Amino acid sequence: MRKLSQLAGLMLLSLGTASLLAPAQAATTVSDSMKKNLEIMRDILEKSLQQDRSSDLGRIDLSYLAGQGVLFKTRLGGGFGHFFAVAPVAAVAPVAPLPPMPDVQAIRDQANAMAKAATIDGVIDEESIEEIAEQAERAAELMMEQQETLRDQNRELRDQKRELERALRDVQRERRDLEFSQKVGSTDKELQKRLKEITDKETSLNSKVQSIQQKYAAAEQELQKQRAEQAKVAQQKQAELIGKVGYSFAATLCDYGASLRELKDNEFVSLQLDTRGGRDGSSIYWVFKKSDINQCVTGKLAADGLLKKADYYRY
Numbered sequence: 001m002r003k004l005s006q007l008a009g010l011m012l013l014s015l016g017t018a019s020l021l022a023p024a025q026a027a028t029t030v031s032d033s034m035k036k037n038l039e040i041m042r043d044i045l046e047k048s049l050q051q052d053r054s055s056d057l058g059r060i061d062l063s064y065l066a067g068q069g070v071l072f073k074t075r076l077g078g079g080f081g082h083f084f085a086v087a088p089v090a091a092v093a094p095v096a097p098l099p100p101m102p103d104v105q106a107i108r109d110q111a112n113a114m115a116k117a118a119t120i121d122g123v124i125d126e127e128s129i130e131e132i133a134e135q136a137e138r139a140a141e142l143m144m145e146q147q148e149t150l151r152d153q154n155r156e157l158r159d160q161k162r163e164l165e166r167a168l169r170d171v172q173r174e175r176r177d178l179e180f181s182q183k184v185g186s187t188d189k190e191l192q193k194r195l196k197e198i199t200d201k202e203t204s205l206n207s208k209v210q211s212i213q214q215k216y217a218a219a220e221q222e223l224q225k226q227r228a229e230q231a232k233v234a235q236q237k238q239a240e241l242i243g244k245v246g247y248s249f250a251a252t253l254c255d256y257g258a259s260l261r262e263l264k265d266n267e268f269v270s271l272q273l274d275t276r277g278g279r280d281g282s283s284i285y286w287v288f289k290k291s292d293i294n295q296c297v298t299g300k301l302a303a304d305g306l307l308k309k310a311d312y313y314r315y
Contacts, residue, residue: 044256250286
């Protein structure tokens with residue numbers, strides 16, 4: 001009985017060792033034909049999505065997950081972010097009245113009206129979307145020019161402020177010297193006259209410094225208002241260009257989706273668009289069913305219809 005137990009133990013040990021030494025499961029190999037067709041589609045997407053220079057998209061990368069589908073990935077480049085970056089501005093005020101602010105609200109209202117007109121009855125007009133992006137870009141440029149003018153005038157005021165403060169310190173120092181001389185017994189008329197002149201000059205300089213401080217406060221409020229306006233235009237432009245990227249992606253799948261014939265109907269074709277912003281940045285995703293792409297390729301579904309059927313989300 002004892003020998004049987006030992007023999008059974010040796011058999012179990014040998015089986016366990018054999019299982020540990022067994023080769024790992026071989027990885028499924030993606031066919032060369034699929035690799036080639038996916039790379040062709042990537043090249044087509046790059047040319048299609050980068051036709052609009054204002055979007056300034058980066059290079060497109062791709063990855064394939066067996067049983068899931070293909071993911072194309074790109075990001076918004078530096079040129080695109082140029083319209084969204086709002087650099088810090090010093091809290092300074094204009095010397096002269098500012099020129100009239102460009103009617104940015106009118107530009108935005110026009111762009112919004114065009115956006116609604118471009119998507120009536122679910123039909124997207126690509127030319128209208130292009131013009132919308134141009135309108136938003138124009139509004140952003142106008143506000144940037146306005147801020148540049150404001151900063152130039154602020155620099156001039158800042159120099160004047162320093163000169164006034166320097167003159168005020170000199171006057172205050174001279175007044176203290178005269179008051180000291182008066183205390184130690186020198187009370188001649190000339191000293192009294194000079195003390196009065198200095199006191200009056202100090203009062204005048206104090207008034208000018210207070211006036212400049214008030215201009216500073218008004219200018220800071222104006223700068224904050226302009227920054228808020230610029231942020232609104234930036235947000236609108238980003239939304240419009242993201243919408244255009246989604247439509248261009250759908251249209252490209254309709255026109256050239258036949259090259260994805262190796263993908264199964266239950267797999268997906270996705271686009272990941274990374275926005276700028278560091279840790280606060282996010283990614284936009286469009287996920288299309290291969291079966292829906294087939295319908296668009298055969299003419300049973302239009303590009304805007306394909307876009308509506310896609311899953312769209314931000315993460």
